[in-house]
Amino acid sequence: MVKEKYMIKEREINLGVTNGEIASVIKKSITQSACRAYDQGKIGVAGKLGEADEELINQAVENLKLGIPYEGEATVESVRQEHRGQGDISVEHNSGFLKAAEEVLSVLKKEYPQVIFSNKIRLAETEEYLTNDGGTDLAFSDRIMSWELLIKHEKSLNIIDDAVVLISRTLDAERFLKEAREHLDAFLHPVELPEKEELPVIVNFAELGEFLIRNLDAQAFGRETSFFNGKLGQKLFDEKFSLYVDRSMAYPGSAFFDAEGSTCRDDRCGLIQNGVLVRPFADKKTGKEFGYENTATAGGGYDSVPSNTAGCFSPECGGRTLKELMGEEDGIYITMMSGGDYTSEGNFATPVQTAYLYRGGRLVGRLPEFGLSGSIYEMFGKNFVGVSADRPYEGEHKTVIRMKVQKTAVS
Amino acid sequence: MVRFPEGVYTDVREEAVCSTSIRIENDVLKENKAKKEQGAIIRLYDGRRWYMSSTTELERIQQEIDSLAEMAVPCSGIEEDPVVRKYEVNREVMLNYTSCDVSSVSNEEKLAVMEKYCACMREYEEIRYWKVYYVDNHTEKHIVSSKGSDVIFDTQNCCVAVRYVLMQDDKPYYGGKDIYRMRFDELWGHEEEVRKLIREDIEYHQNARPVEPGDYTCVFAPGVTGVFAHESFGHKSEADFMVGDENMKREWAIGTRVGAELLNIVDTGLEEGSGYVPFDDEGTRAKKTYLIRNGVLSGRLHSAATAAALGEELTGNARAVSFQFEPIVRMTATYVEPGESTKEELIAGVKKGIYLSDYSHGSGMSTFTIAPKRAYMIRDGKLAEPVRISVVTGNVMSTLSEIDGVSKEFELFSFALGGCGKMEQFPLRVGTGGPYMRVKHLTVQ
Structure with missing residues (x-):
């Protein structure tokens, strides 16, 4: 029998913003612990808020009697500690954070009196530990600074119009202000949608990648319910498109190990490489059940039996910045797009609520609402332009895809 | 103590x-x-x-x-x-x-x-x-x-x-x-x-075959009506979006006509189901609040802070997903009240349209969206072939006036998995529901 402890500690200071003022200061300190017992192909799990104790371990052993099969083995003899938090602020020493937040809000309110700012500015620290008596001792910590201000024009009848966001590991107040100014200047300057049927759109991968991810689940392949069933090893997408499970330093907040203690070589594992569907994503036990490679994608609640979970996916960045990717062409930078979906044939359509004209390396104006459509093989095939090497907005690498634009779809 | x-x-x-x-x-x-x-x-x-x-x-x-x-x-x-x-x-x-x-x-x-x-x-x-x-x-x-x-x-x-x-x-x-x-x-x-x-x-x-995109009259099943009520109007009724916003206060003044005469939208924490909360998370007793009554804006949802800021009464809608979060203004069970027609009468009045039987998800800003799970053509007043649809959209405010039929059949839905998301707080248990409802001029893709 292998006994294991899994613990997540989260500490946070969260500033609630109303009308551009800090209206609330919220502190959080939450510790979640689980104990697991692995024995003869079964797993027992018990969890509690707070630190694990002997009683929790005994409860996990007792829960083996529930008979939950666990096809994998506990991760053994894996030792690594990594602490990725940076900068000179912390949840404990937060006076710099409060002062910076007040200053940024003051500047934004002064420079953009016609805009109403609300929502959150957050500094969060997370720690994850997985240890067991099979010699595994994994520890991870990170710090995330997130500026997440919702914006609304004083004359708008929307409840919100858009958000200015920056996620990073350091305070980055100046960078946030610089990005927010470009964003807000464009927000206040309406422009027409270019008269083209198809345009390059600039998005975060997650906005368009949900269908891909859902159908790359090893469970879906194993049960033959994936849209890509029977297509492993085939070149389905553009040469430039590669998709990874990425637990590297590049992405704030995600531990280098998954909920089963699995890791990837160099913290990355390719699912699609140069357009070829290489493997589905699989946690340890799903991989074993269906004969797929473990891609370190176990997740779930802190006290759950770990299960294959979509998360930590990122497309491969190319060597060009967003400005270089776009060249002389006009593009559409999308910030709010909700409500659309893929059909079971892989056709996608959605209204776009907020978007900007991107020209010559910057946002130049706000576009009216419009509709967007495409199909999965075209979007990540011949219409895939690339992923920016830089993180020009929101702390994100931006994905560029040509899509059909319909002026008349909404409004 | x-x-x-x-x-x-x-x-x-x-x-x-x-x-x-x-x-x-x-x-x-x-x-x-x-x-x-x-x-x-x-x-x-x-x-x-x-x-x-x-x-x-x-x-x-x-x-x-x-x-x-x-x-x-x-x-x-x-x-x-x-x-x-x-x-x-x-x-x-x-x-x-x-x-x-x-x-x-x-x-x-x-x-x-x-x-x-x-x-x-x-x-x-x-x-x-x-x-x-x-x-x-x-x-x-x-x-x-x-x-x-x-x-x-x-x-x-x-x-x-x-x-x-x-x-x-x-x-x-x-x-x-x-x-x-x-x-x-x-x-x-x-x-x-x-x-x-x-x-x-x-x-x-x-x-099911792909739909021919276009402008259609749609008949919503009760579940679809419910998500429409929640997404298209319920969120707009959450008063925290209005605090400090003089323009919104003027445009959304109580008494303003916002929809068809036959439209009534309610939020209440009193009904058993996933929206049931006898007291909100500030200790305010649950109430039944008409958001729209006979097509006229009649109320909105409040915490103590928003009720004070707007000079309105408490409604029992300050809610948090757990003790880890502060209460913010959220819906409870939000539904369209039943009307006088039958489902069959609503369908019979459509020459060429679409019946939205079930949905995957919906959203609502100035434009609302419904991603249907199952949909069927209506031809000459009868249900016809099944069609696949990516998304149905419409402008929220004009659509409220395009409702021209509401059935007497009514269902209130509760949800086992997931819930409503707002800001960082997800999932919050809420209920939605309503009658069959006929809406003109929706964009179908």
């Missing part, structure tokens, strides 16, 4: 949550956990800012209060602050579910009820992959405030949810049903409802 500091308003919300989560996938037990979690959030208000702390260390509540008080600036007239004046003072114990507490039901009984629905999944060879969930939750909350409130109440739910994937021509279809009840015994005996849904899904998935 906590000691409240002088010169500030303070409240403490303690929560004790007993919950169970069991999951069976293709006949294999994947999860079977039962747990009890306790925690608290302490809020302190000095007339300018709120200071809050959430903790799992209940023995440290007094220290947390004192620590927050050090950050605040005491105000001698805090009792006269408009927000503080708004708070109800309720002193009540309302424990409705202790005699049928789901945490006292044995694990064997929970597995036995699941087995009934697992058996349904096995009956259909078209189902390639299935999951049956059992989830329950009994939550007891205790809210005390420096103004004198002392409220203890409980809520409860127990649910079986089935999810399945049908395959046809290598294309997956995702189906499912939630059986959501307040008492365990009510979970038995719904197998035929599940079988009926599966048969309809199989037939739809085998025969």
